[in-house]
Amino acid sequence: MTHDRPRVGPLAATTERASRLDVDALLDDPGTGIVVCCGSGGVGKTTTSAALALRAAERGRRVVVLTIDPARRLAQSLGIEDLDNTPRPVAGVGPGSLDAMMLDMKRTFDEVVLSQASPDKARAILDNPFYIALSSSFSGTQEYMAMEKLGQIHRQAQAEGTYDLIVVDTPPSRSALDFLDAPERLSSFLDGRFIRLLLAPAKGPARFMTAGLGLVTTALTKILGAQVLRDMQTFVAAFDTLFGGFRQRAQRTFSLLQAPGTAFLVIAAPEPDALREAAYFVERLTEDEMPLAGLVVNRASPAARTDLSADEAIAAADRLARTSPGSTTSGLLRLHADRMRILQREARLRERWATAHPDVATTVVPALATDVHDLEGLRRIGSLLAGESAG
């Protein structure tokens, strides 16, 4: 049989050391309940999440995709441009179904407060200046709320049988690790020493205050001003009863992520920074015993169909340019040399990564010449993710 012959030339050199990630097997497995797409900013997480969700739905799953900050035209094509924090069905998808939603961080936070506190208390919290700033700031809140929303949708799906697969996009953080770290940071703050310190003047008699505490309060007043400190104290006092709840919820979502029904996909681009982030993330997932399904390398340069090397192409282009300057053929050879150099660099980067992480299954998605902003484009990405050639 001829097709068993090993490939030769530069094509063979780009063969992955790691095994191929079987995206369809992952999506078809009824045991897969949650797919989390993570990675550094600008590697195509949102598009990948949407493409995976669509592919799963068209292979028969009942899917909801939770996106964080989709490009406007992608959001339009999914019908989720108006943020209302509720999954909306996407038309024209079958035999399964696809719902999509865009996370509204502040609204999610408000909903948690409303569901946990009495109406009066909830009002006091929602109106507090410190709460307003906290719930709409980016530092950690978005990550926490993405986890919170995932937990909510999962509970709802369990109770009502609405969905059998949840695909989650993660916030565009400084680092992919923020997604895992932020919730813990927020909840450890919420029941940490600092909170007790803020509550101390309101609750305990002053004599329990140590010298250290006095120093801290004085310093805070100096730096933040008395008004900010007062707002924080009021907020903390009102929020006090909810803290336990918050911590519990964060822990529940954390263990949900560790459960076997969850699959993490690390998304990267064939660039040193993105692959380095991906490596950190893989190590972290392993440490936290989170189920890693594999690596998706987006935006790979499309392969060439010839093994003419960059150097040979440049040499030939130079020879041609001597006799006929500005010839079309020498232009084509220079373009080919440029492409071969990029391919070589990308292949080397991926090989290095695979050598360091031999057990991480990988799929490589070639860059498309144009942008993706409709279902048809998402379908194309989906088939490329699954290893089918571009249609």
Place this chain on the structure above:
Amino acid sequence: MSPNHGAGHGAAHAGGRGDWPEVDLHVVSGKGGTGKSTVAAALALALASTGQNVLLCEVEGRQGIARMFDVEPLPYEERRIARGLPLGHVAPGAVHALHVDAESALLEYLAMYYKLGRAGRALDRFGVIDFATTIAPGVRDVLLTGKVYEAVQRNARNKSAMVYDAVVLDAPPTGRITQFLNVNDELAGLAKVGPIKSQADTVMTLFRSPRTVVHLVTVLEEMPVQETVDGIAHLREARLPVGGVVVNMVRPRDLGPADLEAARTGTLDREALASDLSRAGVEVTHELVDSLLEEARDHAERRALEDSQRTVVEALGVPSYELPRLPDGIDLGGLYELAARMREQGLA
């Protein structure tokens, strides 16, 4: 390259200070994946090539500067890492780098303004430092921008510190840049009065002055260009000064318009190509000819996308600058190459 210079900006001349002679703080932002850190680093080198002493700051904890310049990870301390290109008669200035982290910035701030040695440690013990730098809304950004402000506006409190002609900030991405620089708004409603509020006000005054510009890095694709358009609108709304648009990773220009059109429509002359190839001493196979034609078509599609997006960028009415995609990736040599392109086009 076809830089589109907006009104009021002259062309570069050797030893001159480019299109932004009044600027002390160059903020560089861009969508993730467009190469904003690369552009910030190259801009620092380009400015140093005009003889200026430059500080390059990063605030996102990634140690990207250390990797690009191939030096040890940077501490919270200004380190000399490179010098500009020696161009003509101008003696190049030096590039220093600073990795700003919020925690060190807070402790330094406390020590500098409040002489809080012991209390600073107590704050740390009670988790206040951690709170202020990670959870407290807006405080983190006030600290990071505050340190950048201090580097631009050196005063007597920081006696032994180096004074720079220009500071380049590798800033958070486009989606967050206005919020990051608009520290005032972030704190509004939280701190209406008090020292932290007045600190934010002082920083804002610099950011809104003609001494600051925000450059946005993009590539010629729909999403990043749209984000650039939105980013500029947000910056203007917040009355923050918009600088230039730096178009990065532009594809090579080895084919002229007629060839591009032929490549797109599949009418490139196969026979002529084959005979040229054999004349150039290349062994001609069907695969080779097919591959070259297919590559030409991909390239032509890409160039068409770039052209349509370039029109959008030009309509923004701000100066734009174009940098080539370097096939071998970015190393120190690549940074110098990009710096030279910036000088040619007058970004520095």
